[in-house]
Amino acid sequence: MNDTEGTTAHHVIPLPRRAGARTDGGAGCLLDEGTGIEAQAGAGFVAQWLRATVGAATGLPLPPHHAGCTSRILLRVTPETGSGLGPEGYRLAIGEGLVTLEGGGEAGLFWGAQTLRQLLGPDAFRRAPLAPDVRAWALPALRVEDAPRFGWRGMMLDVARHFTPKDGVLRWIDLLAAHKLNVLHLHLTDDQGWRIEIARHPELTRTGGWRERTKLGHRASPLWDERPYGGYYTQDDIREIVAYAAQRHISVVPEIDIPGHAQAAIAAYPELGNTDVIDTTSLKVWDTWGVNPNVLAPTDNTLRFYEEVLEEVLELFPSPFVHIGGDECPKDQWKASATAQARIAELGLDGEDGLQSWFIRHFDRWLADRGRRLIGWDEILEGGLAQGATVASWRGYAGGIAAARAGHDVVICPEQQVYLDHRQHAGPDEPVPLGFVRTLEDVYRFDPLPPQLTGREAAHVLGTQANVWTEVLESRERIDYQVFPRLAAFAEVAWSQLPPPQDRDYQEFTRRMTVHYRRLDALGVAYRPPTGPLPWQKRPGLLGRPIEGAPPNV
Ligand code: ACM
Numbered sequence: 001m002n003d004t005e006g007t008t009a010h011h012v013i014p015l016p017r018r019a020g021a022r023t024d025g026g027a028g029c030l031l032d033e034g035t036g037i038e039a040q041a042g043a044g045f046v047a048q049w050l051r052a053t054v055g056a057a058t059g060l061p062l063p064p065h066h067a068g069c070t071s072r073i074l075l076r077v078t079p080e081t082g083s084g085l086g087p088e089g090y091r092l093a094i095g096e097g098l099v100t101l102e103g104g105g106e107a108g109l110f111w112g113a114q115t116l117r118q119l120l121g122p123d124a125f126r127r128a129p130l131a132p133d134v135r136a137w138a139l140p141a142l143r144v145e146d147a148p149r150f151g152w153r154g155m156m157l158d159v160a161r162h163f164t165p166k167d168g169v170l171r172w173i174d175l176l177a178a179h180k181l182n183v184l185h186l187h188l189t190d191d192q193g194w195r196i197e198i199a200r201h202p203e204l205t206r207t208g209g210w211r212e213r214t215k216l217g218h219r220a221s222p223l224w225d226e227r228p229y230g231g232y233y234t235q236d237d238i239r240e241i242v243a244y245a246a247q248r249h250i251s252v253v254p255e256i257d258i259p260g261h262a263q264a265a266i267a268a269y270p271e272l273g274n275t276d277v278i279d280t281t282s283l284k285v286w287d288t289w290g291v292n293p294n295v296l297a298p299t300d301n302t303l304r305f306y307e308e309v310l311e312e313v314l315e316l317f318p319s320p321f322v323h324i325g326g327d328e329c330p331k332d333q334w335k336a337s338a339t340a341q342a343r344i345a346e347l348g349l350d351g352e353d354g355l356q357s358w359f360i361r362h363f364d365r366w367l368a369d370r371g372r373r374l375i376g377w378d379e380i381l382e383g384g385l386a387q388g389a390t391v392a393s394w395r396g397y398a399g400g401i402a403a404a405r406a407g408h409d410v411v412i413c414p415e416q417q418v419y420l421d422h423r424q425h426a427g428p429d430e431p432v433p434l435g436f437v438r439t440l441e442d443v444y445r446f447d448p449l450p451p452q453l454t455g456r457e458a459a460h461v462l463g464t465q466a467n468v469w470t471e472v473l474e475s476r477e478r479i480d481y482q483v484f485p486r487l488a489a490f491a492e493v494a495w496s497q498l499p500p501p502q503d504r505d506y507q508e509f510t511r512r513m514t515v516h517y518r519r520l521d522a523l524g525v526a527y528r529p530p531t532g533p534l535p536w537q538k539r540p541g542l543l544g545r546p547i548e549g550a551p552p553n554v
Pocket of ligand 1: 327
């Protein structure tokens with residue numbers, strides 16, 4: 001294989017480990033009416049997926065291979081491929097009349113199918129052929145050998161601040177799959193909304209799923225949308241989402257945020273709050289953004305309530321990891337609460353931080369007893385980390401480094417690099433210019449592995465995740481705009497074996513991106529265009545304008 005040319009020549013994103021022209025100089029493969037798919041054991045879903053996506057885009061039937069076929073796509077799962085490349089690895093060989101795709105496991109086969117679709121050109125990402133009379137689609141003569149750098153390649157979608165209905169989540173699963181990302185972390189609960197049906201506690205969605213109005217833009221803005229806002233996933237919606245993701249080798253990690261970010265739950269069940277400090281019956285689902293003082297009371301009742309919630313969550317989500325939040329929990333109410341102080345004294349805890357840690361330890365043990373693993377934001381380090389906990393390092397790398405050194409697993413997702421709600425340009429036209437300016441190039445030069453970690457410590461870095469908070473992202477278009485094109489750079493960082501950040505060839509990446517933008521166009525993704533007017537400049541309106549006077553960093 002010719003590593004230098006082959007890997008980049010066909011604009012594949014994320015960049016494969018190795019690719020090159022076939023050494024025998026043979027021709028590529030033409031897919032046409034005579035092409036059949038031979039799916040060996042374990043390849044059934046990928047055959048079905050190719051027929052449903054590539055078949056729809058090309059108008060080719062791609063039937064099961066039979067004696068009358070003139071060319072063949074051979075799909076198989078082979079342990080030999082896995083032994084070199086792992087279960088997510090794949091080998092692809094394209095020659096005249098035969099495409100052979102081998103996965104180390106079913107996941108590898110599926111990732112290989114993503115590469116195959118990219119090699120057919122941007123129109124292979126459409127839902128129907130543009131020119132029905134074009135009946136032959138060329139694949140280049142090529143060999144590819146590929147496997148991911150990290151096992152956790154995630155995106156978190158905040159569905160609490162603004163709700164992404166089920167069909168939108170299924171679309172995100174397809175978009176993640178197209179980028180070989182394999183974790184969808186759903187931020188299901190927050191102060192501003194509870195988004196998952198819990199049969200035992202129906203007020204969580206009946207009351208907690210709706211807010212009376214919504215702050216428009218940054219929290220300092222004077223503007224409101226006065227319409228009630230809400231929505232939630234039924235348990236059947238969740239089952240469908242999880243099953244759809246599983247077919248695509250994507251794990252859906254649920255987040256139920258405790259003990260902070262819980263005002264929607266307290267609005268639904270006031271006894272969950274610190275009733276000896278404030279009148280929790282007067283609390284409503286929060287209508288603005290920021291860190292909220294109304295946190296859960298550290299009582300046995302609260303623990304039982306959340307155990308009951310999590311029992312239903314575990315039934316719905318097979319993910320080994322369950323995210324329990326743990327971030328941004330102000331301790332003021334616990335300082336003022338006689339009940340909280342009595343609990344600190346009774347358990348001999350180290351003040352309010354000890355109380356936070358007590359919550360986390362309780363659910364760490366509770367989840368471990370049920371064969372699951374707790375993951376939480378890096379505040380779960382405060383007051384001592386629960387034994388089996390995994391840390392999502394968001395306030396920079398420090399939490400991740402400390403946790404990995406202490407032998408804990410870590411997912412690296414620093415807000416300084418991969419919070420995709422943050423603006424991607426310093427210019428005045430960015431809609432609701434939030435947070436750090438992080439360009440496409442900045443994300444491309446992000447490295448999830450802190451250089452300070454030794455080999456043994458670095459092995460605790462499970463991978464990396466881009467986080468998408470939706471306070472100021474009120475529509476699908478706004479989310480698309482923030483996430484793309486940066487998610488393509490993120491995917492390459494998470495999947496590919498890139499050189500150290502300063503040595504990465506960003507120009508070469510942008511060259512491949514010229515084709516990737518056309519794939520995103522075909523998929524209907526409203527990405528931030530690299531040049532030319534931004535979407536809101538063409539379509540001015542209240543939601544599109546930057547909010548006057550919003551601070552540059554929040
Ligand atoms: C976070 O951004 N509060 C995890």
